[in-house]
Amino acid sequence: MKLLEERIVKDGVIGEGDVLKVNSFLNHQIDTEFISKLGEEFYRLYKDENINKIVTIEASGIGIACLTALYFKCPVVFAKKSKTSNISSDVYTASVASYTHGTVSNVIVSKEFLTPSDRVLIIDDFLTKGNALIALSTIVKESGATLVGAGIVIEKAYQQGGEMIRRMGIRVESLAKIASMDVRSGIRFAD
């Protein structure tokens, strides 16, 4: 998506350790009118799939998911991070390693909010190694809901996450795919 690629080039800051900071419009400050346009693009890609629920993970995914859900006219369910390994029978749980923070946490979703009749679109800000997306996919599948696909704002295509998940048969639509990135030469997008 040209609009997004231009914005990443304009406002993204490449940091040490393969970090791309997009805090000015996505991860800390949210440019809601701009993110709403990304939501419209997710709708264009998935509008024929009868999506009735969007699943994301706190915290950075919530804004994008809500602004996207308005187009689908459906609710958002956000998986919560839990410090304890929650073994309650009321929740679906999966563990997720954070690429940014170097931690492992559990994410939980109450069983009442995912049912076999749901057709789910997963929305998230970044796809790198795919850990968050796999955790969310696991939860969606465990619930018996249909996982229609995922909508990602920025995929680091040079990491293995996206390729691995697509090989699992999951449809992944990323609005910007970064082919390579470093402080000196900047960002190159995949076609």
Next chain:
Amino acid sequence: MKLLEERIVKDGVIGEGDVLKVNSFLNHQIDTEFISKLGEEFYRLYKDENINKIVTIEASGIGIACLTALYFKCPVVFAKKSKTSNISSDVYTASVASYTHGTVSNVIVSKEFLTPSDRVLIIDDFLTKGNALIALSTIVKESGATLVGAGIVIEKAYQQGGEMIRRMGIRVESLAKIASMDVRSGIRFAD
């Protein structure tokens, strides 16, 4: 707001320890079309105040803030919870005690996203003892921005938070004010 009061009565679950769970439309699953109507009401209340930035706190505030921001056509900045006392010179920080979780954490906002020219509306899901709202107010004031007021979805009016903050001269608009609440007799709203 009648629509909200009816929804709280219909879907809210009163738990032990003065807990009101509204997980089905606000705090875990987000009924985006419904929450968008609350955003429209915040806009009606504050539309003449030239709001150019909405500030909230992760995670539950983000969805409401984003859906409200679309009416104001402005960005959202969400304060991040930080386990460490962040003393970086790049961020504003304040400590906040969580009523629900019984913990104290620090919240931070990057200085680049709040400036003296900003006119800020704070949005949050609950107002109980006022800890989160005071922390956000402190950060907004420290930045030199103008704090126009706060928009709260549910205020527990029998706690001292809202009264204390209004006495500080801060405008607080709560869409539902609970006068009393318990498992047996249910919820009574303030006028």
